[in-house]
Amino acid sequence: MELGTLMSMLRRAEHTTLESFLVNSFSRIGRLTAKDVCKKAGIEPSTRPDLLGREDAIKLLDAFHSVSMKSPPVDCLSPITERLMYESIRKEYDVDFIATVTRKPSVYKGYPFLVEGAIAYGGELPKDERATILRFANKVPLLYQQSACAITNVIERMNWKLYSLQQPGGGIPVGPVVIMVHVASVNIPYLSEAKEAIAHVPEIEREIEGALREVGRKLRAYLSKKETVSKRKGKELVISKMLPLMAEKVGEVLEREPPDVEPIVAKIVGGIHIDREMDGNKVRIKVRNFSQKVQRFVLHELCEHTIKYPTPHPSENMMGNMYDYSWDIRIRPDEEVDIEYIVEGTVEGMGGKYLTILEGVEDELVVGDVDEVLEGGVKWLRSKR
Template identity: 30%
Template sequence: ETSAATVDIGLDTRKNKATKTNEGRELWERPDGTLKEHGLEITCRMKAKYQRGRQSVYQYLRMTSIVNPHADITFVDPDGEVHHWPRVTERLPRKVESIKPHPHGIHLGTLQRMCTESTDSRMTSFLYKNFSGVSSRAAKQLLEAAGVLEKAKPKSMKPDQIRALLEAFQGERLLNDKAVKLLNPPTNCLSPIEELLIKKGLSKTIDSRFVTTMTRSPTVSQGNPYQVEVGLIFGDGMAADKPVEVLRFANRVPLMYQQGGCLLTKAIESVDWRQYGMDQAGGRGVPKGPAAILVHLASTNVQFTSEAKEALAENGEVMDEVRKAMLEMGRGLRKHLEKKKKMVKVQEKFELVNDIIPAIAEKSAAILQRPVPDLAGSITRIMGAVIAESTTTWNKETKMVDIAIKLFNYTSRARAYTLLASWPESAGASMENNTTGGRKEATGVWAWKLETLDPGETYTITYALNGLEKGDWTETDVFYRGSQEVIGASKMDEKLLEEIRRQEAREQGEEEESGEEESSIEDAKENDAPPEIADDQPKPSGQQTLMGFGSDA
């Protein structure tokens, strides 16, 4: 018979590692008496009061399901009611890499402990092996700025030397009147939800009319990598005269208390949402409307206001990043509302013209006893607009997303445009069956040039997106370049496009520089290998985690 392993697990908060006790084995039976062959069950007993509302177990699990769309969650409340949040994607979160602490984010006590526990024979070896962003060159420069010998042993470092080294880390001690340049820490230690999955997570818990999301590029604050993600959803059945629902998360964990004192809430309140089509008294505070705003911060070292980890503490760099994400998301919302409003007006005009003009033509022709004239030119002149329509549908047979963009010229002149469309390239999607050609403008932006679109003509672009799941991509944003406004599309923001290109160039440059530095570090390691560590000696510590500094164990 197959038995299951049982163990009691605790948490050593100082070392940030699990502790195991009472290990054993037992038979694991299903309710029908049969034995389970595989699986995992976690049981936790606690004494607590069950409450309902915004700070309830139900709300916590609901929020957890939004930022973990790969999870299937079933909750049975004390009244026996079953709540189910189904899995909406088969993609698991990407595996993250552990990183070493960065000198810019280290504290004096941590540095002292690292020196005391180190088995390295030289300070240069200690620095480039236990810190990220420190090459052999930077290690020597840091020691020179701190006035510490390269051959000094970490264990022999005196308190004033450690403090001097910390000051060199922070740029307070200069070398040739300049702070020692260090590489940013790697960002592959972060676990963002990603835009497509935020949309799916929000849509599965709230009936939506419109969803927009934004994932900012990873950046660094005080030596700690972090990444900001935001989402906004207009939902059916939500009160239009009450403040929007604010969904705050840190490393996929819901933050349910102290909303008013949280940095994420303050970033939302700092935006004037009135200019984006939402109600907000005095342009301050949480806006009102049938909507929910999601903010997620992924970081190796989340700064909370207290040990309870209920709200994020003030941080100017993070605040600016969240605010930028909110502003960009707000601009997307405004464009959507404006485009929708114009499309409704054009549709009403088009239907009216198509109903009235043919009827007038038929009656006039009957009275004059003449044939009904061709009305295409007349309708075109009356409409006086260029209209874009796009459809995004899931193809069950090909398992791809089929996209069609149509451009109608209802004006009396020939037009020339460049049409652009967004696509989830960063999510791993590839463009297929793009018979119209075109070219890539930036990551996630494709362009097609239309030399001439004569009056009354229609131009159609079709392509498919491969590598996505059903529901990943449900709407395509269309942009244009040209003199005549295109209803149903947004004029391309060239500044935003240029910013995307600059970001790509920066990331590519950082990767190349990082590769060169890593090569330098590897060469240095070979030339200055540390002595072997006995099994009974403590191993060098240095992993940066959510809890702060921990051991490699």
């Protein structure tokens, strides 16, 4: 809050005491908070507010900053919300990753405001150009004076290399990136009457930077995970090509059938191995966790026929004209889970119309007899059979 504004309010105050002035003129200030402000300022709560001078107003401003107060009410602010930011970016851009955040409301000069941020990465975005910046104020896009805006200023001075983005020479990062910032307030501090850019207010800039750091950390985690998965996938590809050849040669030398190398591949890459055995109308599924952490996912069996005597007992639903049997699996490292059941009629007589689907696990971790993996709501078709 500005000193001049506070002095003007004090001069025009109709309340007989400073305490009642604070309670009735400011949001979220109650009797106890008003007494704390008066105590910090060294002014008696019973003092008439219209008799206070400049020095008293300065003391009150300092007290406002030192006393803990509740956040301003948000009913006067209109955020876009994280979900709508996500949906809007996904609709306009073909990207691989989107992170969004809505910050808690804050205050500048007595006015409540909040900042929302989003970052999108990858997909069809150009890789050798500077990031696209989307600026919004009270849900209205800011199309001009980008270089003069506080949003751009914060983006340029941040160290984006900390979040795995290129930033040659500083400034706006380079890469397949879209950065979005929305500032909502009852009084947006524009640079001019044209309302094309937001002024450089320290409180607002701190919140913008906080929002960008939050989504930046999510992006860094995603890129780190992507790099790890890429290395694992490359390792799996090399091993899955070499081991069958080695097994075949060893089988020829020993005059035996070559062993199944899929469990070995899963163990080397630290994945989850799914082995499905069928004997007439009997089905047995072996799940083995070769990773270093507890894995939890749902295993679905889609069958044309009903099953009998399942162990353990699954949940049952209908999906079109097929039965969906699902098991919620929680498996520790180096642990094996067995699922057994009997199908009405022979499995061979089903015409191959059955599907094994894993839901809630990374596709790159799965090795073996799986038709589809549902990872984060996105379907990844596999060709394991």
